[in-house]
Amino acid sequence: MIVEHLSLVDFRNYATAELALHRGPNVLVGRNGQGKTNLAEAVVFLATLGSHRVSSDAPMVRDGQEFAIIRARLSHGERKVLIEVQLNRQGSNKARINGSPSKTSELPRYAHVVLFAPEDLQIVRGDPSSRRRFADQLLIQRTPRLSAVLADYDRVLKQRTALLKSARARGIRGEGLSTLDVWDDKLVALGSEIIAARQRLAADLQQPVADAYAAIAGADHQPQLEWALSVRGGDPEEGEAATADSTGDIAEMFRASLLAKRTQELERGLTLTGPHRDDLVLRVRGLPVKGYASHGESWSVALALRLASAELLRSESPAGDPVLILDDVFAELDADRRQRLATLTAGYEQVVVTAAVEEDIPEVLHAHVVRISAGTISDEREAADD
Ligand SMILES: Nc1ncnc2c1ncn2[C@@H]1O[C@H](COP(=O)(O)OP(=O)(O)OP(=O)(O)O)[C@@H](O)[C@H]1O
Numbered sequence: 001m002i003v004e005h006l007s008l009v010d011f012r013n014y015a016t017a018e019l020a021l022h023r024g025p026n027v028l029v030g031r032n033g034q035g036k037t038n039l040a041e042a043v044v045f046l047a048t049l050g051s052h053r054v055s056s057d058a059p060m061v062r063d064g065q066e067f068a069i070i071r072a073r074l075s076h077g078e079r080k081v082l083i084e085v086q087l088n089r090q091g092s093n094k095a096r097i098n099g100s101p102s103k104t105s106e107l108p109r110y111a112h113v114v115l116f117a118p119e120d121l122q123i124v125r126g127d128p129s130s131r132r133r134f135a136d137q138l139l140i141q142r143t144p145r146l147s148a149v150l151a152d153y154d155r156v157l158k159q160r161t162a163l164l165k166s167a168r169a170r171g172i173r174g175e176g177l178s179t180l181d182v183w184d185d186k187l188v189a190l191g192s193e194i195i196a197a198r199q200r201l202a203a204d205l206q207q208p209v210a211d212a213y214a215a216i217a218g219a220d221h222q223p224q225l226e227w228a229l230s231v232r233g234g235d236p237e238e239g240e241a242a243t244a245d246s247t248g249d250i251a252e253m254f255r256a257s258l259l260a261k262r263t264q265e266l267e268r269g270l271t272l273t274g275p276h277r278d279d280l281v282l283r284v285r286g287l288p289v290k291g292y293a294s295h296g297e298s299w300s301v302a303l304a305l306r307l308a309s310a311e312l313l314r315s316e317s318p319a320g321d322p323v324l325i326l327d328d329v330f331a332e333l334d335a336d337r338r339q340r341l342a343t344l345t346a347g348y349e350q351v352v353v354t355a356a357v358e359e360d361i362p363e364v365l366h367a368h369v370v371r372i373s374a375g376t377i378s379d380e381r382e383a384a385d386d
């Protein structure tokens with residue numbers, strides 16, 4: 001698919017914005033703080049229903065405004081789709097598809113996007129929540145239905161945790177808490193579905209990640225992905241990764257784990273087991289990336305995760321390629337990786353590259369330059385060689 005046109009109203013620093021995009025490479029150039037990443041973020045939101053920078057939606061609404069609108073005309077081959085979301089500071093967001101009201105969770109069915117950003121280093125170096133977020137955003141792209149499952153799990157988790165906290169405050173222990181069972185059932189049903197989907201994702205990413213790593217790093221360091229499951233006792237906080245075994249009955253394991261932790265949960269007023277405590281352990285040369293890998297190796301893993309995501313979506317989606325957005329990544333890379341990344345991405349249906357310094361952009365991606373300045377998209381012109 002490609003994004004043919006993007007319109008924004010009161011999104012970040014844009015009062016209004018109209019951006020025409022082409023098939024193939026597109027370049028957005030502007031000095032720091034002018035609004036390049038904001039454009040990338042708007043497109044990403046349509047695909048993942050979230051931002052890669054903030055966990056709540058409010059910061060994306062322009063200062064002083066009540067709501068923002070992101071609207072995009074997409075083209076899947078011959079078919080055009082107009083999708084739109086209104087981000088409300090208060091209350092839930094509203095979506096439209098071809099003008100008709102729709103669930104927001106429908107949007108990722110139409111918009112497939114893979115973003116490469118400097119923040120990606122956090123996926124490999126940051127805490128487990130960064131890796132869970134990476135995995136869940138890709139899951140939503142792969143299986144849009146899961147966005148509702150993930151949202152329901154969060155809600156059940158909050159309610160169950162609130163119940164544990166109030167039980168602690170009232171001094172109720174163990175057996176005296178029958179309502180907890182109702183929440184446990186929901187937590188296990190939703191949580192097991194998430195765990196199973198994440199494990200399938202890691203298995204399906206394994207080969208594409210290995211291929212992408214070799215292509216980016218120019219060396220085979222045997223990258224590996226594996227979930228450390230808290231329901232299996234592999235609590236990432238204790239640093240022991242579980243062995244890969246997807247055949248076990250996850251729900252049963254989850255129940256046993258809740259039972260084992262119940263006293264501790266009541267003491268601490270926290271839900272101590274479940275997919276919200278899992279970690280996607282990444283390794284190169286058999287060692288965990290976090291804490292062991294060099295800066296360059298960490299970057300190679302981060303880029304490989306994104307490239308592999310793109311390959312996975314490309315191979316599975318009837319809608320064609322995902323749109324690749326490379327936000328400010330070339331400035332972070334050495335000349336070899338720069339060149340390799342450009343070559344590996346240039347064949348996608350649409351690539352959007354942002355940079356503060358135009359010279360950082362490799363020649364094969366240098367086309368259709370648009371200039372961004374202080375929340376206005378100006379001086380739009382075709383690259384001279386096009
Ligand atoms: N909700 C908001 N309302 C108004 N302005 C905002 C809002 N959120 C962010 N901004 C402004 O948007 C600008 C940042 O835009 P953005 O992150 O897209 O910059 P950029 O062009 O990607 O810069 P860099 O090259 O440094 O990455 C900042 O000036 C920031 O103050």
Ligand SMILES: [Mg+2]
Pocket residue numbers: 036037038327328
């Ligand atoms: Mg930026």
